[in-house]
Amino acid sequence: MGSTEGLAEWVRRAASGETSAFSELYRRTRPLVARLMAGFAPLDPDEVEDVIQETFVRAFRALPRLKEAGAFEAWLLSIARNRARTRLERKASVRRLEDDIADPEPETVPALPEALQLERDIEVVRQLISELPEGEEKRTVQLFYIEGELSAREIAEQLGVGKSAVTMRLERFRGRIKRELLRRVLAGRWE
Amino acid sequence: MRHLDDEALHALARREPDAVKYFREHLATACEACESFLATHSGPDVLDGQVDAVLLALAPPRSDAPLDEVGFARVRRRLRAPRLDTRKWGLIAGAVAAGLLAVVVVPRLRQGGTGVEVGTASQEPGVKGQVGRIALELAVVVRGADGSLRRLDPDTQVDSRDVLLLRYHATEAGTALLFQQRAGEEPQLLGPFALEAGTHDLQDPQGLSGVSLEGESGPLTLWLAASPTGLQPSVDEVKRVLVGEGERWEQGMLAVTRFDVRVRSSQNPR
Numbered sequence: 001m002g003s004t005e006g007l008a009e010w011v012r013r014a015a016s017g018e019t020s021a022f023s024e025l026y027r028r029t030r031p032l033v034a035r036l037m038a039g040f041a042p043l044d045p046d047e048v049e050d051v052i053q054e055t056f057v058r059a060f061r062a063l064p065r066l067k068e069a070g071a072f073e074a075w076l077l078s079i080a081r082n083r084a085r086t087r088l089e090r091k092a093s094v095r096r097l098e099d100d101i102a103d104p105e106p107e108t109v110p111a112l113p114e115a116l117q118l119e120r121d122i123e124v125v126r127q128l129i130s131e132l133p134e135g136e137e138k139r140t141v142q143l144f145y146i147e148g149e150l151s152a153r154e155i156a157e158q159l160g161v162g163k164s165a166v167t168m169r170l171e172r173f174r175g176r177i178k179r180e181l182l183r184r185v186l187a188g189r190w191e
Numbered sequence: 192m193r194h195l196d197d198e199a200l201h202a203l204a205r206r207e208p209d210a211v212k213y214f215r216e217h218l219a220t221a222c223e224a225c226e227s228f229l230a231t232h233s234g235p236d237v238l239d240g241q242v243d244a245v246l247l248a249l250a251p252p253r254s255d256a257p258l259d260e261v262g263f264a265r266v267r268r269r270l271r272a273p274r275l276d277t278r279k280w281g282l283i284a285g286a287v288a289a290g291l292l293a294v295v296v297v298p299r300l301r302q303g304g305t306g307v308e309v310g311t312a313s314q315e316p317g318v319k320g321q322v323g324r325i326a327l328e329l330a331v332v333v334r335g336a337d338g339s340l341r342r343l344d345p346d347t348q349v350d351s352r353d354v355l356l357l358r359y360h361a362t363e364a365g366t367a368l369l370f371q372q373r374a375g376e377e378p379q380l381l382g383p384f385a386l387e388a389g390t391h392d393l394q395d396p397q398g399l400s401g402v403s404l405e406g407e408s409g410p411l412t413l414w415l416a417a418s419p420t421g422l423q424p425s426v427d428e429v430k431r432v433l434v435g436e437g438e439r440w441e442q443g444m445l446a447v448t449r450f451d452v453r454v455r456s457s458q459n460p461r
């Protein structure tokens with residue numbers, strides 16, 4: 001996480017038109033985007049590759065309009081999640097082809113809290129995980145987020161459950177974390 | 192009791208004091224309705240990315256990964272290629288290219304030597320290469336800044352506002368790597384493609400692939416290097432063949448075609 005400032009510098013260089021900065025941004029952030037995709041078990045490897053590609057194409061096209069270089073990572077991950085969800089929903093035929101989840105506008109992405117705040121958030125989430133009742137959800141969350149090695153597909157195999165069950169557990173858990181972070185944002189960071 | 196919905200999310204994104212105050216309290220305790228809404232809706236702002244950044248930071252840090260060259264080449268190619276009207280190009284250029292390909296003779300068997308055959312006769316636009324089991328031909332159609340399409344002969348001058356559209360004829364299904372090479376420089380990977388037997392537009396799963404010439408000037412060579420399905424030389428192995436240093440693949444299964452253009456940089460950039 002100490003690399004946030006380093007990343008912001010590459011974002012500024014890319015935004016000023018330095019082409020080699022794009023490959024450095026890609027090299028640094030692709031593993032993170034790929035790890036995010038590993039949570040979407042129903043997507044096959046080709047679809048995952050497409051989504052990763054589309055994420056970077058969108059992010060790099062819009063990058064010169066990104067006002068807060070320090071928010072690049074969160075913005076990129078937001079785009080990646082939107083792309084993956086759009087793909088999943090189309091696959092499940094609940095979203096039409098021309099219908100697309102809108103990505104956050106680069107001009108309006110606000111400055112994000114300091115790295116120190118992120119460290120605190122990480123501690124809060126660790127605490128929340130440790131307080132989960134023992135069971136399938138906790139096991140899934142530990143395998144995917146804490147150990148961080150297996151994909152959701154591999155976890156499904158290991159636990160002997162369906163692919164989408166693992167993704168649903170992760171999403172459910174993530175909804176709780178998102179509520180907690182939103183509350184913290186509302187309680188202090190916007191005032 | 193009010194729970195999160197689209198309207199509330201917008202209000203929060205606009206920092207409306209009443210909404211902030213209400214949800215700050217409401218979200219202090221677990222709420223199934225709000226959590227499931229948050230799980231399935233994006234925003235506000237980049238909160239989703241922040242949540243994922245925190246969650247993904249829980250795992251032990253990973254070692255620094257090298258650049259995924261093929262993945263980045265695909266991104267770069269899509270960034271450089273303007274979005275094209277696939278259907279329109281397919282019809283017009285298809286007709287253009289079909290006429291073109293009809294006059295190209297069936298490639299002869301290669302008889303040792305370079306692995307790259309350079310067409311010289313003016314009636315033979317494009318360049319053919321054939322090695323082993325796959326034979327490949329390349330036709331190029333140029334799309335001008337005004338949207339016009341015309342067939343391109345090799346070694347002709349194009350404008351830096353033009354886009355090159357590629358159509359290939361392959362005798363076998365296979366995979367191909369597309370490179371561009373500027374004078375005096377190394378070939379640069381534009382991306383990998385799956386080839387089907389027959390005559391097709393070069394395209395990846397996202398659609399038709401065009402090569403933008405924006406920012407180019409001077410001589411430029413496009414290389415398409417194909418190998419039959421199941422044989423996949425690495426990017427570096429193919430590059431060595433292109434610069435004349437290949438050993439194994441040169442004599443093996445690689446079919447290489449090239450197409451040269453001279454790019455005139457445009458005086459009136461957009």
Ligand SMILES: [Zn+2]
Pocket residue numbers: 193194195217222223224225226
């Ligand atoms: Zn609620």
